Amino acid sequence: MERIHRAMLLTVPGIGSVKLRQMVDYFGDAQTAWGSKNQELTESGILNSKELAGLLNMRERTDAAEISKKWTLSGIRCCSMEDPEYPPLLRQIFDPPPLLFFRGRVQPGALCFAVVGSRQSTPYGRNVAHSFSEKLSRCGVTIVSGAATGIDTSAHEGALAAGAATVAVLGCGVDIAYPRANAQLLAHIAANGCVISEYPPGTPPKPGQFPARNRIVAGMSVGVLVVEAAEKSGALITADLALSENRDVYAVPGSVFSEHSRGTHRLIQQGARLVGSAEELLEALGFAVSGSSPSTDDLTPKEKRVLQEMSYSEPTALDTLVTKLTMEASEITVILLRLEMEGHVWKNSCVGYSRVAKESV
Structure with a gap:
């Protein structure tokens, strides 16, 4: 039940990954911290009065066994950094999430690669994201993205079109379909790959949670491809996070007249590797590529x-x-x-x- 108690602590407003670690270090484990008396919690000096009141209130109306049963029935699992299911590359980043919540599974040893870009995308960008992701997936690469509209959606759809698993990292609970338009896509991903979040089930989407989500997208991947991004796109945050963790960053060039490619062009100017085909990307990842593509010879x-x-x-x-x-x-x-x-x-x-x-x- 240790993981469940850690998750329950995270549901208390004001308790994030830093304070959770402090409480586990101070009390020995999350279950002890959860059940500690008011005086003991106060003496620890970790929580302010508002957070302490929130914890006491949450404790009165929450039962760990019931929560565990509810998540199990919903197909939701939880793992900590000590568990073998925790993505190994993610453990290495500066601020790894103490807990991850899953719907579905990430295959052990999967080579994860992130494909990201703007929500406000063009047909060109969506085509590239779909095509590249499909080709990478057919070679055994697991595509990771954020399930947002636009480029993220096309990346996931490309992987699924190849009959492969894909990983969607959310900025809300894994039981919440966000964006709502992607509810069916997220269900498909959970059935054929994995939906991941550091936020406990039931956590609604909030703006500040999405930049934090991006560090997981970058952190669990060997590299990041930015397909299309405006000058202030959140995809550029993912690229910066990838660079800070010594991950390779790739970018797709676009039209010089398109505002949707200004961010990717800036990345290329700053040293991101320009890729003009999926074959180039596969070669950069160490795959032997023949360069062949579907022949039209057999078409009527x-x-x-x-x-x-x-x-x-x-x-x-x-x-x-x-x-x-x-x-x-x-x-x-x-x-x-x-x-x-x-x-x-x-x-x-x-x-x-x-x-x-x-x-x-």
Whole structure:
């Protein structure tokens, strides 16, 4: 029950990772700290009066056994730094979270790599994130991201499209679907990979928690790829955190006219490694890459016509293809399905389909 008591202490307003460590050091363990008398807690000098009142109030209405049962029924697990399930690279950072909460599992020995970027992304950026993540995943790399809209979502979707596990690190409890639009995606990730947070279940999303979340994204990964980022994007925080922990940082170039690429261009100016293809990234990670991509030789003439009308950077709507090709929508839909299964195109949300970036972006 030690982990449960640590988690319960973290639910008290004002008690974070620093004060939790102080309490465990002072009282010997979290269970003793949780059950200590008012006078003993006061004498420790760790908590102020408001935090102490919060702890006493929480203790009156919370039962460790009930909490443990509730989390188990919800498929939520908790691990500390001493547990083998705790990501090994994360232990090495300056401020590792004392506890992690999981839905799903991270495979032992997984090579984790972060793919991040702006919420306000372009079709080009989402295509790159999806394509790169899919290719890395097919080579055994576990994609880590923050489950935000935009680039993060495309990175997770690319990994799942490869039939691989992916890790979503949240800035709220793992039982909370945030953003709400990604509820189905998060359920899919939990079933096929892992959803992680340092915040106890039930913790609502708050702005200050997301920069802290970024240190986990960077800390558990061997490197970070920033796909698209404006000048003040939170993805740049992740890149800075990665550099501070001696992780490699990579960036994808974009249009000089796009404000969504100003942050990535600045990273490249400051020394981030420019990558123009997934193959370059795989080689940087130590993989032997042939550079091959899905061949169009086996495609039918109609399939080639459909593919030629599609863009790498902008999604093409079904209606547009029907108009340009003078073909039935049902026939084009079947062709698009085959092209998607063969890795030539990917579905860009509800907007349409984009060609998968191959040799370069």
